[in-house]
Amino acid sequence: MRTITIAARKGGVGKTTLATHLSVIAAGPGKPVLLFDTDPQRSLKWWWDLRQGDTPAMVECEARELAKILPAAEAEGVAYSIIDTPPHAENSIADAMRVADLVIVPTRPGPFDLAAVAATLDLSRRVGTVLLAIINHASPRTGASEPAIVAEARETLTRMGATVARSVVSQRVAMSHAVIGGQTVNEFEPNGRAAEEMLALWHEVQETMKGQGL
Numbered sequence: 532m533r534t535i536t537i538a539a540r541k542g543g544v545g546k547t548t549l550a551t552h553l554s555v556i557a558a559g560p561g562k563p564v565l566l567f568d569t570d571p572q573r574s575l576k577w578w579w580d581l582r583q584g585d586t587p588a589m590v591e592c593e594a595r596e597l598a599k600i601l602p603a604a605e606a607e608g609v610a611y612s613i614i615d616t617p618p619h620a621e622n623s624i625a626d627a628m629r630v631a632d633l634v635i636v637p638t639r640p641g642p643f644d645l646a647a648v649a650a651t652l653d654l655s656r657r658v659g660t661v662l663l664a665i666i667n668h669a670s671p672r673t674g675a676s677e678p679a680i681v682a683e684a685r686e687t688l689t690r691m692g693a694t695v696a697r698s699v700v701s702q703r704v705a706m707s708h709a710v711i712g713g714q715t716v717n718e719f720e721p722n723g724r725a726a727e728e729m730l731a732l733w734h735e736v737q738e739t740m741k742g743q744g745l
Contacts (some may be wrong), residue, residue: 532605533745534612535736536631540654541647542618545637545667547574548706549732550615552715554587556733562610563587569594569627570617581713587613594626601630621654628658632745633736636693637667637700640684652693663739664693665732671701671724694739698732701725 535553537546550566558564564587568575579589588609592600594616604612616627628634636651638644648664655662666685670678677685681699688695701724709719716725 532601532609532612533633533740534601534614534631535633535635536614536616536627536660537635537637538616538624538628538651538655539618539636539638539647540621540624540650541638541644544618544639544644545700546570546618547578547615548710549635549637549665549667549700550575550613551578551710552717552729553733553736554611554613555715556717556729557611557613558587563608564611564613565590565604565609567592567597567600567612567614567627569597569623570615572617575615578710578713581711583713594620594623597627597630624651625654625658628655628660631660632743633740634660634662635665635736636662637665638684638688639668640666640670640680645684645687648688648693649691652691661739661743662694663736664688664695665698665700666695667700668702669699671703672699696732696735696739698728698735700728700732 554564554566566587566589568591614627616624638648669681703725705716705720705725709716
């Protein structure tokens with residue numbers, strides 16, 4: 532089993548949206564996925580309640596319970612556990628980081644969002660986890676080059692010492708339509724650009740874990 536924690540000390544950067552999408556993409560025949568909602572706001576559970584069917588499976592718990600629950604999930608054949616975390620509770624975020632094979636840190640490309648990443652990076656270093664930063668809610672690419680704000684965000688994150696994903700998740704209307712219907716963009720508009728970006732991100736997540744020998 533591989534465990535992915537999605538964490539950021541700042542709210543509104545897209546943690547839950549990434550958790551929903553990666554969990555659905557990761558699931559497949561013989562690859563059950565378990566979502567963990569450790570955020571008291573329970574946004575992930577809200578989305579899960581809207582879904583048709585029971586894939587991926589869902590657990591609501593406190594982050595401190597993860598260390599006991601995850602071994603049981605692995606014993607039951609779960610392939611991926613994906614953990615959504617609250618934005619401001621340092622102890623809870625640290626508990627969720629400790630059990631992770633990979634920590635994904637999403638950030639918007641704005642200056643205040645990027646400034647807040649430093650606290651998450653510092654916590655990750657103290658815990659000792661592998662981290663991948665994701666530029667999320669970005670302006671869509673319109674040409675061969677990235678939008679200037681995305682390129683600047685990438686440079687800023689790199690200077691902070693973060694490993695930054697090549698993949699960028701753009702802000703697209705299809706994302707909102709999908710989530711409000713309990714879906715992902717890969718289900719709502721499978722041939723769209725948003726679905727393409729999410730698939731590229733998942734492939735890079737897998738590549739990062741393989742690079743760590745996972």
